[in-house]
Amino acid sequence: MRIGSIGTATALIVGAALAGCASDDAKVGAPVAGGRIATATLRTPAGEEVGRVRVTEVSGGLRVTIDARLMPPGMHGTHLHAIGRCEGPAFASAGPHWNPLGTKHGSMNPAGRHAGDLPNLVIGADGRGTIGVTIPGGSFDALLDADGAAMVVHAAADDMMTDPSGNSGARIACGVLVAG
The missing domain is CATH 1.20.5 (Single alpha-helices involved in coiled-coils or other helix-helix interfaces)
Structure with missing residues (x-):
C-alpha cells in the first residue's frame, strides 16, 4: 500500500x-527543572563496590537507574528499602521495602505493590547489568525522609508477587541514597 x-x-x-x-x-x-537527585554506591557485604544508583525527581514521580558490575550473572530482585543504612553482612539494617501506602509486595500482586518494588536486574555473563524505571507517584521527600533510604540487590529473581520480598533471597548488595 x-x-x-x-x-x-x-x-x-x-x-x-x-x-x-x-x-x-x-x-x-x-525531567523537572530543578529536580533533585540522590545517588548511592552499591557495595557487597565485604565492601566491594559493585555499582551505582541514581534517583531523579521527574514529572509525576521518581526515575531510578541502576548500573551494576562485578555481580553474579542472572536475575536479581531490586528494591528501594525504607531505611538509609547498609550494615553487613545481611544488610538487614536497610529495613523493609519502601512502602508508604502499606500495600502488599509485587507488581503482579492484586493487592498492590510496594513503591520500592523495582524490576529484576539482569546481570550478563560479563557481570554487568543496567535498569531504569520510573515510579509514578513516587515522592523524593517521602523516600528520603528522616531515616533515609537504601537500594538493595538480592541474590535471586523477584517473583513479583510473594509478600514481603518476592522470594528474592539474601541481600547481596546495598547502597545508602544520599541527596546531592
Whole structure:
C-alpha cells in the first residue's frame, strides 16, 4: 500500500491518536527543572563496590537507574528499602521495602505493590547489568525522609508477587541514597 492511498481523514485520526499517546507518556517521567537527585554506591557485604544508583525527581514521580558490575550473572530482585543504612553482612539494617501506602509486595500482586518494588536486574555473563524505571507517584521527600533510604540487590529473581520480598533471597548488595 502506498502512503498516499491511506486517505486524509484516516491519516489525521491516526496522527491525532499517536500524538495523544506521546503527550500522555510525557507527563510522567519528564525531567523537572530543578529536580533533585540522590545517588548511592552499591557495595557487597565485604565492601566491594559493585555499582551505582541514581534517583531523579521527574514529572509525576521518581526515575531510578541502576548500573551494576562485578555481580553474579542472572536475575536479581531490586528494591528501594525504607531505611538509609547498609550494615553487613545481611544488610538487614536497610529495613523493609519502601512502602508508604502499606500495600502488599509485587507488581503482579492484586493487592498492590510496594513503591520500592523495582524490576529484576539482569546481570550478563560479563557481570554487568543496567535498569531504569520510573515510579509514578513516587515522592523524593517521602523516600528520603528522616531515616533515609537504601537500594538493595538480592541474590535471586523477584517473583513479583510473594509478600514481603518476592522470594528474592539474601541481600547481596546495598547502597545508602544520599541527596546531592
